[in-house]
Amino acid sequence: MQSTTPSLSNATRHNMQRLVMLRSVVMICLISVIIGLRLASIPLPVLPLLLAIAGLGLLNGIAWWHLRRTQQTTQRELFAQLLGDIVALSVLFYFSGGYSNPFIWMYLLPITVAAVALRALYSWVIAGLSIACYTLLMFYHIPLSHLHMHAQLDAKNSIHLDIHLVGMWLGFVVSSIIVAIFIARIGQNLRDYDKTIAAVREKALESERMLALGTLATSAAHELGTPLATMAVISKELTQDYANQPALLQQLEILQKQVSRCKEILSSITRNAGKTRADAGQGFTLREFLEEAIQRWRDTRPATELIVSMTTTMHNPVIFMDRTFTQAILNLLDNAADESPERILFDAHWDETMLKIQIRDFGVGLSAETKSQLGTPFFTSKNEEGMGLGVYLTQVTLARYEGELSLNNHPDGGVLTLVSLPLKNLRIDKLKASK
Numbered sequence: 288m289q290s291t292t293p294s295l296s297n298a299t300r301h302n303m304q305r306l307v308m309l310r311s312v313v314m315i316c317l318i319s320v321i322i323g324l325r326l327a328s329i330p331l332p333v334l335p336l337l338l339a340i341a342g343l344g345l346l347n348g349i350a351w352w353h354l355r356r357t358q359q360t361t362q363r364e365l366f367a368q369l370l371g372d373i374v375a376l377s378v379l380f381y382f383s384g385g386y387s388n389p390f391i392w393m394y395l396l397p398i399t400v401a402a403v404a405l406r407a408l409y410s411w412v413i414a415g416l417s418i419a420c421y422t423l424l425m426f427y428h429i430p431l432s433h434l435h436m437h438a439q440l441d442a443k444n445s446i447h448l449d450i451h452l453v454g455m456w457l458g459f460v461v462s463s464i465i466v467a468i469f470i471a472r473i474g475q476n477l478r479d480y481d482k483t484i485a486a487v488r489e490k491a492l493e494s495e496r497m498l499a500l501g502t503l504a505t506s507a508a509h510e511l512g513t514p515l516a517t518m519a520v521i522s523k524e525l526t527q528d529y530a531n532q533p534a535l536l537q538q539l540e541i542l543q544k545q546v547s548r549c550k551e552i553l554s555s556i557t558r559n560a561g562k563t564r565a566d567a568g569q570g571f572t573l574r575e576f577l578e579e580a581i582q583r584w585r586d587t588r589p590a591t592e593l594i595v596s597m598t599t600t601m602h603n604p605v606i607f608m609d610r611t612f613t614q615a616i617l618n619l620l621d622n623a624a625d626e627s628p629e630r631i632l633f634d635a636h637w638d639e640t641m642l643k644i645q646i647r648d649f650g651v652g653l654s655a656e657t658k659s660q661l662g663t664p665f666f667t668s669k670n671e672e673g674m675g676l677g678v679y680l681t682q683v684t685l686a687r688y689e690g691e692l693s694l695n696n697h698p699d700g701g702v703l704t705l706v707s708l709p710l711k712n713l714r715i716d717k718l719k720a721s722k
Contacts, residue, residue, distance in 0.1 A: 298404075298476055298477070298479075298480045299360045299361060299362055299364075299365055299404065300354065300358070300359070300360035301476045302365060302400070302403075302404040302476065303350055303353075303354060303360050303364070303365050303368070304354060306350065306365065306368060306369075306400060307347050307350050307351060307354075309396065309400070310346065310372065313343065313393065313396070314343050314344060314347075317336075317340055317379070317390070318340060320390075321333065321336055321337070331383065331431075332382045332383070332429065335378070335379075335382040336379055336382055338378070339375050339376075339378040339379035339382070340379070342374070342375040342378070343372065346368055346371045346372065346375070349368075350368055362404075362405050362406060362409060365404060365405060366401070366405055366409045366412075366413070369397040369400060369413050370413070372396070372397045373394070373397055373413070373416055373417055373420060376393055376394060376397075376420075377420045377423075377424070380424050380428065381424060381427065381428050381429065382428075382429050383429070384428060384429070384430055384431040385424035385425065385428025385429070385430070386421060386424045386425045386428070387428075387430070387431070391421065391424075394417040394420070394421055395417075397413050397417065398410075398413055398417055401413040401414070403477070511553060512550075512553060515546055515549050515550050518542075518546050519543070519547075519550070522539055522542050522543050522546060523543070526540075526543075541589065544586050544587070545587060548583075548586070548587055552614075571605065571606060572603045572604070572605055572606070573604055573606050573637060573710075573713075574597065574603050576606060577597065579613075580613045580616045580617065581593065581595060581633065583613070583617065584616075584617050584620045584621075588620075588621070588624050590628065591624040591627075591628055591629070591630065591631060592629065592630035592631075593620070593633055594630060594631070594633065595633045595634075595635075596632070596634045596635070597634075597635050597636070598635065598636035598637055600636075600637070600638065602637070602638065602639055604639075604713075604714050605714070606710070606713040606714055607713065607714075611684045611687075612684055612685075612688070614680070614684070615680065615681040615685065616644070616706075618677040618678070618680065619646050619677075619681060619704050619706070620633070620646060621677065622648075622677055622678070622704075623646050623647070623648035623702070624648070626648045626649075626650025626651070626702065627648035627649040627650045627701060629649070630649065631646060631647065631648050631649070632645070632646065632647040633645075633646055634646075634647075637710065639710070640710055640711065641707065641708070641709055641710060642706075642707075642708045642709075642710055642713075643705065643707050644704075644706040644708075645703060645704065645705055645706075646703075646704040646706075647701055647702070647703050647704070648702050649700060650700075650701050650702065651701075652696040652697070652700065652701060652702055653694065653695075653696055653702055658694070658695075661678050661694055678692070678694070685706065688708055688709070688712045688713060689709050689712060690707060690708035690709070691707045691708075692704070692705070692706055693705045693707075
């Protein structure tokens, strides 16, 4: 819920900006009409009209100053601006014919803005005040003289165009442009706000899903501790009993490494979530981190040949990283080895800003259906052997560091996995600066 408040404030701020633009258009139109009527020798009380337009300009100045001064705009401030518009328009209409003024339709502008951008109470207040002012102008106003503009059609005929009719036509043109531009932008603003709310809800569901997975992982770590301890004791005893059989000892050594890794994974689950190596005062160069992750994987999958290629650049930043990112790399390597048990390729290169990792297997590749569902929780293409969480957890981990993951079929067969990760969020100096 906290994320929606800034979005609502931003929507109101955008609406305030639209109101400033709208008011500027209205002011230009009114000044142009006054100049045109004066050139046509039609008498008008110019000074009161210009003062009313100056009031609109003052409102614009106040709104612009507030927008420059702060990033937060409330509905009450937008409401106050619309009240100022009604007052300025009422003064302008009072000195220019009252309800007979062809631009009386401008009362609809604050009503429309309020209906789109403000809560119901504010909208009804704006509408009620506009109706009240319109009604009062029917009885209290300074009338305009009913002069006519003449236009010659040809040598024999001429028609008389009433000022009111010309003003109504001009009002229709201006209102059409304003509705097409201003109201459309407010509608787009609301649609963007709906998208923001949908994204927030999606993140909330994602957090709930991750919380459920974390609870299950903690429970599993607690239950698996005892059988793993039993396996470690038995494997140690077997090592002592068969000390004279090198082939069997080699197999037992692999078993002990697997048990140790399981115990390490379970121990990391029970530690504080998100605790990084930098918290313990340890920084790793990027190359050291990748080499350690690769070695850990080789210890668990010795039967699969892993061909590694890394960048030779002198730039080797010191980074911090929690175990989740290491696990993400191991997940991708495991998936590749499951499809291509004989060998897989690992290529990592980086510059000052970006780390890119490519992992290629030589399996059958991805079907269209599998590719469309990759990253969905509990979806697996390994029949009943997989849990369907590897790619999903990897995507979640990379997203924490603004990274991206893509899996595509390689032209020569197999799957090419690409990880793109900005280094700006991994550097030790960035971590210290944030603290």
